Structures are given as C-alpha cells and as structure tokens.
Amino acid sequence: MSQDLMNTLQQAFEQNVIDIENYKKDGRKAIGCYCLYSPVELIVAAGAIPLPLCGTKNDPVAAAEEVLPRNLCPLIKSSYGFAALNTCPFFRFSDMIVADTTCDGKKKMFELMQQYKKVHVLQLPQNQNVEKSLAPWLDEVRIMKEEIEAVTGVEITTERIDAAIDLLNRERDAKKAVMDLAQIKPSPIKGSELINILFKVGFLADKEKGIGLMNTMVDHYKALAENGESPYTAKTPRILISGVPMGVGSDKVAKILEESGASVVGFENCTGYKQVFTVEKEGDRLDVLARQYLSIPCSVMSPNTGRLELLDRMIRDFKVDGVVDLTWQACHTYNVESFSVEKHLKDAHGLPMLHLETDYSDSDTEQLRVRIQAFIEML
Amino acid sequence: MRAAGIDIGSRSIELVILDNSGIIEARTADSGFDPMGVAGKLMDKVAFDRIVATGYGRNLFEIAFEGDTVTEIKAHARGAYHLFPDAGTILDIGGQDSKVIRTNGAGKVTKFEMNDRCAAGTGKFLEIMARSLGFTIEEFGGAAMTADDELPINSMCTVFAESEVTSLLARGEDRLKIARGLHSSVVRRAMSMLKRVSDDGPVVFTGGVANNPCMVRFLEQLTGRDVLVPSEPHMAGALGAALIAHEMMR
Ligand code: SF4
Ligand code: SF4
Numbered sequence: 216m217s218q219d220l221m222n223t224l225q226q227a228f229e230q231n232v233i234d235i236e237n238y239k240k241d242g243r244k245a246i247g248c249y250c251l252y253s254p255v256e257l258i259v260a261a262g263a264i265p266l267p268l269c270g271t272k273n274d275p276v277a278a279a280e281e282v283l284p285r286n287l288c289p290l291i292k293s294s295y296g297f298a299a300l301n302t303c304p305f306f307r308f309s310d311m312i313v314a315d316t317t318c319d320g321k322k323k324m325f326e327l328m329q330q331y332k333k334v335h336v337l338q339l340p341q342n343q344n345v346e347k348s349l350a351p352w353l354d355e356v357r358i359m360k361e362e363i364e365a366v367t368g369v370e371i372t373t374e375r376i377d378a379a380i381d382l383l384n385r386e387r388d389a390k391k392a393v394m395d396l397a398q399i400k401p402s403p404i405k406g407s408e409l410i411n412i413l414f415k416v417g418f419l420a421d422k423e424k425g426i427g428l429m430n431t432m433v434d435h436y437k438a439l440a441e442n443g444e445s446p447y448t449a450k451t452p453r454i455l456i457s458g459v460p461m462g463v464g465s466d467k468v469a470k471i472l473e474e475s476g477a478s479v480v481g482f483e484n485c486t487g488y489k490q491v492f493t494v495e496k497e498g499d500r501l502d503v504l505a506r507q508y509l510s511i512p513c514s515v516m517s518p519n520t521g522r523l524e525l526l527d528r529m530i531r532d533f534k535v536d537g538v539v540d541l542t543w544q545a546c547h548t549y550n551v552e553s554f555s556v557e558k559h560l561k562d563a564h565g566l567p568m569l570h571l572e573t574d575y576s577d578s579d580t581e582q583l584r585v586r587i588q589a590f591i592e593m594l
Numbered sequence: 595m596r597a598a599g600i601d602i603g604s605r606s607i608e609l610v611i612l613d614n615s616g617i618i619e620a621r622t623a624d625s626g627f628d629p630m631g632v633a634g635k636l637m638d639k640v641a642f643d644r645i646v647a648t649g650y651g652r653n654l655f656e657i658a659f660e661g662d663t664v665t666e667i668k669a670h671a672r673g674a675y676h677l678f679p680d681a682g683t684i685l686d687i688g689g690q691d692s693k694v695i696r697t698n699g700a701g702k703v704t705k706f707e708m709n710d711r712c713a714a715g716t717g718k719f720l721e722i723m724a725r726s727l728g729f730t731i732e733e734f735g736g737a738a739m740t741a742d743d744e745l746p747i748n749s750m751c752t753v754f755a756e757s758e759v760t761s762l763l764a765r766g767e768d769r770l771k772i773a774r775g776l777h778s779s780v781v782r783r784a785m786s787m788l789k790r791v792s793d794d795g796p797v798v799f800t801g802g803v804a805n806n807p808c809m810v811r812f813l814e815q816l817t818g819r820d821v822l823v824p825s826e827p828h829m830a831g832a833l834g835a836a837l838i839a840h841e842m843m844r
Contacts, residue, residue: 567704567705579711581650582708582710582711584653585665585666585667585708586706586708588665589665589666589667589668589703589706592665592667592668592703593667593668593702593703593706
C-alpha cells in the first residue's frame, strides 16, 4: 500500500511534465526559483507555475565545471550544469527565473546564467533586522511583483495574492503534516521517503493534486502507526539532518544513515522544515510577505539565530537522539556555522552532532559510512 | 571461549585471539590486492568461537565470512581503553587514514574526527617521503631525530610535498633536516585534529605510525601532553575488536 502511494506520486510527477507542456501551450507562464527566499505567492497570484530549480543531481556537474571552478558548491554546479546542458525540462519550461543574492557562489553563477534565460535577481539583505533590512527587501519584493506582471501580463491584485496565500498555506500545512508523521515514535515513514515526497510534490503544477496526495499519505501512514507498523522500533536511533538543502539525487547521507540502522526523522533545511510557516492575510500584503520570507533562518544571514530556535523546536518535537549537520563542499556559510550549531546542541541539549562535508558524487560513500556507523555506535 | 578480532586495513591486516587469560595469538600480514584472501590465510588453523571485524574491509569480511562488524572508531577506542584505562584520548595514524577519538570514563566514544580522504598526514605520506629521501620507513624516524635543526615543509599534499622535497635536495639541503621538517609537519597536522576533539590529558598513540620514535617525541614536545604508546601500536584495532567479540559471548 505504501508502495502504491509512491507509485501514484511517481505517475503524478511524470504526468506533470506533460501537463505543464499543455498549460504552456494555452499561454500559462512558468517561473523558476532557486531559493526559499523568493515569495512564491507572487508567482502563483499571477497564474504562473512556480518551479523549484535547485540542482540535486550529479550528472550536470562535469559540464558546469567547464565554466565554473571545481571547488564550488555542488548545488550551484548542478543548477548551472542543468541550464548549460538544457537537460532539465523545468528549466526549459521557465519563462523567467527568480533568484536571490544569497551566497557568493550562487549570485555570481546567476550572472553567467543570464546567457540562457532571463534571470531576475532579488537583492537579499544579509541580516534579518527588520528596521534596517525590511525596507530594501520590501522594495525588492515590489520589483519582483512588477517583473512578474510584465512577463505574465497579469495584474497581481490583493484578491489574487490572498488566493495564493490560501493555497500555499494549505500546501505548507500538508507538507508539515507529512513531515510530522516522523514525530511518532517509532516513525511509520522513512526519511528517504519524506525527501522523495517533498521533492516531487514541489514540481507539481497542480497544487491541489499535490495537497490531495499528501493528505492521503498522512492518513495512510497514521493508520500504519496506529497498527503499530513501522520500519523501526522504539530503540532505533532518531536522527535529525540539519544544514544544506537535499533532494532526490543528493540524498546519499540520508540513505547511508538508514542503511546503518538509523531512522531519519526530520530535515532542518530548505527541503524540510524551513518550509513550514503560515502567511497571514492582513495589512499590506507585500509587507506581510516580505517580513515572512526575510525571517527564513538560512546560514546566508548574519546572525542566524533563528536556525538554533528551529533546531530547539525540532529536537523536542521529533524526539531526536543525534544531529547530522550536512555541508556541501565549499559552502562556507553552513561550514562555518557548523561550529556554533555543535556548541549549541551540546550546551542546550547534551546532544552529539556529526558534521559531514561532501558533494553529490558517490566517491566518498565508504568514508561517509565509517563516520555514520561510528556516530550511530556512540549514541 | 576464544574470541577473535580482525582489523582489515588498507595496508595491513591484524588478527588477535583472546581467551579469559588474555591474548594468546597475534598475527599480521600485508593486505595486498586480495585482502579477503589474506584474511582467510591469517585465520587458517586458529580456532575461535566468535570473530568481530573492523577496518575498511569489515563489510566485505562480513559477506565473505561469518562475523560481526564494528567501525574502527569503536574498535580503537575499546583497544586503547583496555591498554590505558585512564587516558580519554586516542590518536591513531594508520597507513591511509588518521583519527582522533575521545572517550568517557567507561571507554565509550563521545566524539571523533577522521581524515581518510587523502594521504596527507598519514603513514602513506611518511612512506613516500622516506623513499624520496632514500630512507627505509624503519630508519626514517630515528634519522630525523639526529638532525639538530629542521627545514620547514609547507605543502601537506603528498604530491606537492614530494616536489618540495625534490627542490630542497636540488638546492643541496641536508636530507636529515628535511626529514625532521617532514615529521614535524605531520605532527602539526595531527595536532589540529587533536585540538578539535580533546585539549587535555594523556594521548594514547596507536597505528603503525606510532612505531616511529620521532613522531612520538615531537607529539609529546609540541602538545606538552603525555603520549602513551602500546608495545604493538598497530594491533590496537584488532585487540579492540577481539575484546568486543569476547563481550558479545558473555
Ligand atoms: S539554503 Fe539558503 S540560500 Fe540555499 S535555497 Fe535554502 S534559503 Fe536559499
Ligand atoms: S549550499 Fe551553501 S554554497 Fe551551496 S548554494 Fe546553498 S548557501 Fe550557497
């Protein structure tokens, strides 16, 4: 039965490519995004299809290295490689790209990406101090709205924004409900299944379909849990993965953890719990969106205390035994932040942390396995 | 009841057999290109009731033979705890990797770090450098200690360090001073890893590189900590695995 649901998801994922092609023939626009900081509500409000484009596969990395330095984050190389090779259907569908000046590697890569697509870059502030940073950020959000209106020919009214907020709040709630399944001890769902669901649903142009699928999954796994069915026992070590984004193709650490006998219960990253928030429909909608999105706790912000608060919450709610902090090679912001995260976990929770630095290739699988197995042995 | 531990490393394989009275057999062999074949030969004609494998070949061993596995982190921690129960820090420098492990009073691992992605700072590095200076690995450490001064080596990468050594030789520099410089660069590298995991108390030094007297002395001098070296430092992992096998039988 779990397998049936995964098959349905896979079919929806494949059908989605055909759907988008048809929508586009009918004149609907698609807009690609590379970061959680871009307010998707504005894309949906314009009737366009939002597509998350962050590269999660190793295949295009070699092509990207013809232009980009080798010692750059694999997520950036993968994203650029897909564009240069034109092998990602979702990149091809995009009429415009919305990107943000997050880390140095990404913002410089976007300059090069301009040769393939129209890339609109939002100047993201470096800190979340509302007095200092909200005004310029709100300005960026406003310009983004105008750019989208120009590309789609749709005027983004408050009514349209409200409808988008409602839809996306429901989608975020559904994602949260799926992720919260793993709060059950033992979890009825594997971490690698969670990634698969979150990743694939993210591309669905028909958001209602995605929400419906996720709700069915929640019911199904809850029923399993009530019957006491789980791939794990109450003794299985429960691991929280923190750090950089992951997706299908860049999920090797989650898989090795599971092969080594752990239950991955949560993701404190963009793929996972950083997506969990609710946008209120009150006051100036652009202001509300700007505030909400600015508060996302990513390591590109300085300081980034929100991440520690999110970790605190997740450690409690997901009954975590150990944290694996993942850094993509050459991601300086997450790499440096690892030190503060480890200290916080130790001081505030007495929890051990394993810091892993790796890329998208399989070349270090066995080295990762030793560290991961040793970490699990010590829990 | 006899318990066995086997440590299948990239350079050598060690086997330790214990019974209630202590170690009754210890063997070692080069891993070669067929580590499972070598492991099979090492175990030839020794009787034991249970075996635990560790080292990078442990998962292959589990498939080829009957046995349990533990990581080299746990095995070294267990071995070192047996040899020096009061020391909470282990530095292991083997043929192709190095690691630092911190244990609590009961010998349980609480923190560790590993370098196993490149040869820098490992036995392999020293071996290649010894060769380019015309020493055998056995005489390398002793020779380095006779130098009254050292030439700093800046590259940690094996390939770059080798060309640095070549150019120093071409300039007519004393090979003993170069040898000494190489040893202290490996020690400094180990120290940065050591500091991240544990910053006080005695250090148990294991792995083949702990047989090198210059490494031991420099480690002691530069860290100011007591360095404890078991009589057969390369056997610590296999010993730990055997002890774990022994506990499993109880
Ligand atoms: S990790 Fe940070 S920069 Fe990267 S996509 Fe997420 S929010 Fe954006
Ligand atoms: S993982 Fe780090 S380096 Fe890579 S895109 Fe995200 S913030 Fe930038």
